[in-house]
Amino acid sequence: MPWWTGTRLDPAHNAFRWYTISLQPTLWGTWECWATWGRIGQRSRGRQLLCEGTLDAALHAASHQRHRKERRGYQG
Numbered sequence: 916m917p918w919w920t921g922t923r924l925d926p927a928h929n930a931f932r933w934y935t936i937s938l939q940p941t942l943w944g945t946w947e948c949w950a951t952w953g954r955i956g957q958r959s960r961g962r963q964l965l966c967e968g969t970l971d972a973a974l975h976a977a978s979h980q981r982h983r984k985e986r987r988g989y990q991g
Contacts, residue, residue, distance in 0.1 A: 918948075919981050921989030922955065931955040934984050936965075936977045946973040950980060 919936045934952045941947055947967045953960040966976035985991070 918977050919991055921981075921984055921991045923987070923989045924955075925988065932989075934989055936980055938970075938973050938977060941967070946970045948973040948976045948980075 916937065917935045918938045921934045923930055923932045923934070925931075931954055932952065933955055934950065937949045937951065939947050939949065945968055948965040949962060950965050951959050951962045965980055966973050981991075
């Protein structure tokens with residue numbers, strides 16, 4: 916389940932993109948923070964593991980990545 920989903924719509928630059936940040940528990944009791952992105956209307960183009968560790972570390976990584984994407988024009 917996504918923790919945050921943002922879109923960036925900029926017709927002047929042909930930018931119609933989506934970005935999702937997800938938090939997932941692992942089998943070993945840790946948490947992972949994943950980022951997934953792509954163009955609107957298409958399947959994902961990429962996926963990256965941002966953090967693996969405690970829940971606090973994963974939440975910190977997710978919050979940091981969300982602020983970075985919001986500065987680049989993504990809106991949730």
